[in-house]
């Protein structure tokens with residue numbers, strides 16, 4: 001079976017800064033890949049390239065049958081298949097939780113209000129926040145806001161979910177509640193890419209952990225991190 005996400009020899013630079021230097025990896029359906037590595041190693045850039053938030057210089061990226069590297073890509077159709085959640089929740093402060101979740105459903109998918117509300121109810125229940133449907137973002141904790149952002153993404157029924165350091169702004173207790181939602185998604189068979197600093201979580205949940213260093217990747221299975229070439233460097237990184 002074809003992988004759901006496949007990067008081959010991806011290069012990307014910003015000006016003279018060569019950020020991705022031949023990144024390749026593939027994710028089969030239902031699997032979770034975690035990308036770890038030092039700040040500035042290119043993790044977020046790699047993730048953003050998958051959703052065409054950055055345009056690559058060379059190489060290929062295929063996601064759910066879309067040739068993401070192709071200048072003629074139908075971006076709207078790609079974005080229907082890919083959900084992305086960032087460190088910042090980006091909720092609309094003047095809209096209720098439910099309205100935040102239904103907005104794109106109505107605007108992008110053309111769902112009628114009634115149908116959109118049914119979907120919002122389902123995804124808010126999924127993230128444990130149905131009782132907050134009529135609350136405004138400012139009335140929620142950071143962890144709850146992040147869970148709303150996840151619900152909003154899930155409402156679009158993506159084939160793949162991308163998470164870019166979604167717990168980095170949260171304290172440990174709130175981090176846990178967000179990670180539990182991601183864990184439940186994994187158990188439900190969602191194909192996911194997580195850029196994370198949560199090493200234990202990555203090692204426990206991911207089918208594959210990718211270690212990124214200066215724009216290159218080393219792929220390891222859970223518990224086998226030390227196969228990476230620059231073992232000493234990786235060991236030092238993991239010890240922090």
Ligand SMILES: Nc1ncnc2c1ncn2[C@@H]1O[C@H](COP(=O)(O)OP(=O)(O)OP(=O)(O)O)[C@@H](O)[C@H]1O
Pocket residue numbers: 014017019037038039040041042043044045046
């Ligand atoms: N839009 C941009 N314009 C210019 N340089 C950028 C841009 N986005 C990222 N970079 C640079 O690319 C490099 C990799 O950044 P990236 O955010 O991918 O790293 P990261 O591994 O995700 O780091 P962190 O863990 O701190 O988020 C950095 O040197 C960064 O400054």
